[in-house]
Amino acid sequence: IVAAGMLRRFFPLNMTAAGTVPPAQVVVLGAGVAGLQAIATAKRLGAVVKAYDVRAASAEEIRSLGAVAIDLELETLEGTGGYAREMTADRAATQREKLTPYIAGADALITTAAVPGRAAPMLVTADMVERMKPGSVVVDLAAETGGNVEGSVAGEVVRIGHAQVWGGQNVPS
Numbered sequence: 001i002v003a004a005g006m007l008r009r010f011f012p013l014n015m016t017a018a019g020t021v022p023p024a025q026v027v028v029l030g031a032g033v034a035g036l037q038a039i040a041t042a043k044r045l046g047a048v049v050k051a052y053d054v055r056a057a058s059a060e061e062i063r064s065l066g067a068v069a070i071d072l073e074l075e076t077l078e079g080t081g082g083y084a085r086e087m088t089a090d091r092a093a094t095q096r097e098k099l100t101p102y103i104a105g106a107d108a109l110i111t112t113a114a115v116p117g118r119a120a121p122m123l124v125t126a127d128m129v130e131r132m133k134p135g136s137v138v139v140d141l142a143a144e145t146g147g148n149v150e151g152s153v154a155g156e157v158v159r160i161g162h163a164q165v166w167g168g169q170n171v172p173s
Contacts, residue, residue, distance in 0.1 A: 002166055003108040004045055006137040006157075012046020023048050027102050028067070029123050029148065030112035031058035034141055034171075038110045039065045050102060054087065054095075072098040087121070096125060104131040109163075110139045111148035119146040126150045130161030143167030 004011050007024060014021040024047040028038045031053035039062060042049045049067035053059070056076040059069035074095060077087055087095070103109055103124060109132070114120050120142035129138055129149060138160075140152040147153075147167060151160050155169035 001041060002168075003042070003110055003137050003139045004047075006139075006164055006166060007108055008135050009107065010046070011042065024107040025050075025105055026108045026110065027051065027070075027106040028110045028112065029053075029099070030114070031055075031062050032112060032114075034112040034114075035110075036061060036065060038112060038139075038141075039067045042108070042110070043067060047108070050106075052099065052102075070099070070102055074098070086115075092121070096123070096128065099123070100128050100131065103128050104133075106132060106136065108137045108139070109149075110141070112141045113148050114142045114145060120148050122146075122150060123148040124150065126160050129163050129165065132161065132163045134162035136163040138163050138165040139168070140165060141168040141171055144169050144171070 011024045013023040026042040026047040026049045028035050028051040039049050043066050050070050051062045051067045052070040054077040062069040140147050140149040142148045143152045143154040152165050152167040154167045158165050
């Protein structure tokens with residue numbers, strides 16, 4: 001909802017006598033509870049949604065909501081209790097490199113990856129955000145625990161390149 005409100009275009013396909021506005025392209029990183037809700041909401045609002053999670057089981061859940069599961073052809077990081085295992089620095093760098101074109105093509109990026117009791121994993125660099133189209137929006141739901149997006153600030157909207165980056169603060173309440 002935050003991304004839809006901040007994006008200066010419609011989420012759904014709009015066809016009028018004046019022309020056609022294609023649907024917004026949304027990428028969601030992290031397909032836990034918050035990520036799946038973000039996928040479902042963006043789909044209901046009419047966006048084309050792609051999503052990624054390091055856990056293999058998440059791909060089926062992503063597809064069940066009508067989104068496209070991004071396959072980076074990397075090993076999965078299944079952990080205990082349904083959470084993901086921590087990744088190495090090399091794995092994180094490779095993942096960011098492979099995610100870059102998906103993020104660059106997105107109108108809205110929503111990041112939701114969090115690890116209870118620990119700092120949020122850095123999934124997106126400022127350079128990746130700078131490659132996004134003018135007017136793009138980034139919603140970092142993990143900003144309060146360090147953020148998934150480099151440069152996001154909890155409780156604030158900052159500009160990185162041509163994108164507005166919303167840092168979530170006290171999101172559950």
